[in-house]
Amino acid sequence: MTTKIVFLPGDGVGPEVIGAAEAVLAKVSEQEGFSYAAEHHAFGGAAIDSHGDPFPTETRAACLAADAVILGAVGGPKWAGGSVRPEQGLLAMRSELGTFANLRPATIMPGLEALSPLRPERVTGCDLLIVRELTGGLYFGDREEGSEAALDTCRYSRDEVERIARIAFDAARGRRGKLTSVDKANVLATSRLWRSVVDDMATDYPDVTLDHMLVDAAAMRLVSAPTDFDVILTENLFGDILSDQASAVAGSIGLAPSASLGSGKGGIFEPIHGSAPDIAGQGKANPVGTILSLAMALRHSLDQEAAAVRIETAVSKALADGHGTFDLGCSDSTKEMTAAICERL
Numbered sequence: 001m002t003t004k005i006v007f008l009p010g011d012g013v014g015p016e017v018i019g020a021a022e023a024v025l026a027k028v029s030e031q032e033g034f035s036y037a038a039e040h041h042a043f044g045g046a047a048i049d050s051h052g053d054p055f056p057t058e059t060r061a062a063c064l065a066a067d068a069v070i071l072g073a074v075g076g077p078k079w080a081g082g083s084v085r086p087e088q089g090l091l092a093m094r095s096e097l098g099t100f101a102n103l104r105p106a107t108i109m110p111g112l113e114a115l116s117p118l119r120p121e122r123v124t125g126c127d128l129l130i131v132r133e134l135t136g137g138l139y140f141g142d143r144e145e146g147s148e149a150a151l152d153t154c155r156y157s158r159d160e161v162e163r164i165a166r167i168a169f170d171a172a173r174g175r176r177g178k179l180t181s182v183d184k185a186n187v188l189a190t191s192r193l194w195r196s197v198v199d200d201m202a203t204d205y206p207d208v209t210l211d212h213m214l215v216d217a218a219a220m221r222l223v224s225a226p227t228d229f230d231v232i233l234t235e236n237l238f239g240d241i242l243s244d245q246a247s248a249v250a251g252s253i254g255l256a257p258s259a260s261l262g263s264g265k266g267g268i269f270e271p272i273h274g275s276a277p278d279i280a281g282q283g284k285a286n287p288v289g290t291i292l293s294l295a296m297a298l299r300h301s302l303d304q305e306a307a308a309v310r311i312e313t314a315v316s317k318a319l320a321d322g323h324g325t326f327d328l329g330c331s332d333s334t335k336e337m338t339a340a341i342c343e344r345l
């Protein structure tokens with residue numbers, strides 16, 4: 001059966017970085033000798049404009065049938081005040097595809113320590129993975145809008161915590177064997193449930209060293225001692241915030257990929273950054289986060305480990321050779337950076 005890859009360019013820099021991932025996929029598939037069928041669908045603000053819906057029915061059907069969904073980004077000032085927002089389409093897609101596990105690695109590439117805002121000796125060797133719960137918590141609880149008062153609710157069930165914790169324990173087992181569960185158990189009931197479920201599961205993983213950290217302390221630790229972390233397990237909102245912070249520690253948000261996985265084989269693969277309205281349309285966006293997200297798709301959903309490694313190696317080489325976009329203090333355009341990576345595949 002033909003591998004089906006759905007591209008959702010979305011808004012702002014989304015189409016620019018998706019173009020980069022497509023160029024890399026075209027070359028790497030030829031080199032590794034596999035074929036695929038690519039489709040493009042409307043999503044986010046662009047889909048509000050064309051269909052009146054950020055996640056139109058035909059996009060939903062294509063994503064449900066896909067082996068992997070590669071997303072650029074959604075959102076922007078044009079839609080921010082509207083009654084329907086692009087971000088609602090993103091949340092609906094994550095929920096309907098059941099992608100509860102969001103993997104967000106933050107690794108400083110060897111030789112590139114100077115990219116970090118932290119002192120090089122502090123960031124050298126930083127290699128962490130944030131495992132973020134993606135389909136529960138505050139993002140999906142009951143909500144009431146209001147001009148005088150508003151309400152968001154946070155709910156987690158034992159099952160929801162168990163399934164994401166299992167992913168994190170397994171990931172730690174395959175890495176350096178250290179798991180830090182991040183919560184706010186000194187205040188939140190959901191965090192106290194989270195902590196007790198994670199503790200219960202620790203008995204199945206005697207080879208993993210588990211600790212718990214409050215999210216405020218974790219935010220501090222992430223900049224004062226990022227190399228202390230191996231795998232960070234956390235809920236939806238905390239994972240959103242800490243992953244942007246970790247990406248900056250590792251050099252730039254423009255470098256950071258993610259994989260959103262469920263119980264099936266497919267998944268959603270997207271850079272962690274947004275539509276970057278401040279640089280959209282200027283050919284300046286760093287395509288690496290999206291290209292490395294493609295590598296995660298090849299590894300996790302498409303059975304193409306060799307292609308994933310080929311891409312990761314080419315990205316490292318291009319950066320080590322001094323290529324980079326403006327966010328890295330370099331002068332390559334999105335297209336030049338993409339070409340530099342393609343040449344090194």
Ligand SMILES: NC(=O)c1ccc[n+]([C@@H]2O[C@H](COP(=O)([O-])OP(=O)(O)OC[C@H]3O[C@@H](n4cnc5c(N)ncnc54)[C@H](O)[C@@H]3O)[C@@H](O)[C@H]2O)c1
Nearest residue numbers: 073074075076254272273274275276277278279285286327
């Ligand atoms: N997954 C997603 O689609 C996603 C993720 C985050 C934010 N958003 C949305 O994007 C819109 C803009 O949000 P924001 O400005 O807070 O966050 P953002 O991530 O879009 O941008 C934050 C900063 O990082 C820079 N940046 C982002 N991506 C970059 C890249 N590839 N190369 C170089 N620099 C890059 C931007 O120029 C900006 O200065 C909002 O509507 C938000 O909801 C969407």
Ligand SMILES: CC(C)[C@H](C(=O)O)[C@@H](O)C(=O)O
Nearest residue numbers: 075087090091240272273274
């Ligand atoms: C756009 C927004 C809903 C989204 C999130 O918070 O999950 C984004 O910030 C991300 O990190 O993918």
Ligand SMILES: [Mg+2]
Nearest residue numbers: 240241244272
């Ligand atoms: Mg975010």
